[in-house]
Amino acid sequence: TRLIDLTLSQAAIEGPRNLDYSVQGATDLQPSEVSDNGRFTVLRFPGNQPIPAIFSVSPQGEEALIPFDVRGEFVVIHAVTSGLRLRRGRAVLCIFNEGYDPRGRATGTGTASPHVDRNLGQGARP
Numbered sequence: 001t002r003l004i005d006l007t008l009s010q011a012a013i014e015g016p017r018n019l020d021y022s023v024q025g026a027t028d029l030q031p032s033e034v035s036d037n038g039r040f041t042v043l044r045f046p047g048n049q050p051i052p053a054i055f056s057v058s059p060q061g062e063e064a065l066i067p068f069d070v071r072g073e074f075v076v077i078h079a080v081t082s083g084l085r086l087r088r089g090r091a092v093l094c095i096f097n098e099g100y101d102p103r104g105r106a107t108g109t110g111t112a113s114p115h116v117d118r119n120l121g122q123g124a125r126p
Helices: 002-009
Strands: 021-025 033-036 041-044 053-057 063-065 068-071 074-077 083-088 091-097
Touching: 021 033
Parallel strands: none
Antiparallel strands: 021 091, 033 041, 041 074, 053 063, 053 083, 068 074, 083 091
């Protein structure tokens, strides 16, 4: 199971990357890199750069907190959205996903990784 855990933890960085992002706002909040693979969005905050509050932004402009985890310099957001808004105090940075595809990318395995298949035992329900 350690190999499965490792493979699933790498799912956020594997596969073709969408790098077509633009930003507007407070440059001190700007990550050094932004990309997604159709399933996860990755922001890089190098060194001691503090991680701001991260929100998804609906087409109507409404903000919602978005789940993420931190892996070293990388913030892995568990979604791909058309826009993100980063906030710290009064500073605001908008990140626009210019290559957004609302269909995302399916792995075809029932898991976050194309290398790990979900296999339900006999009588199990999804």
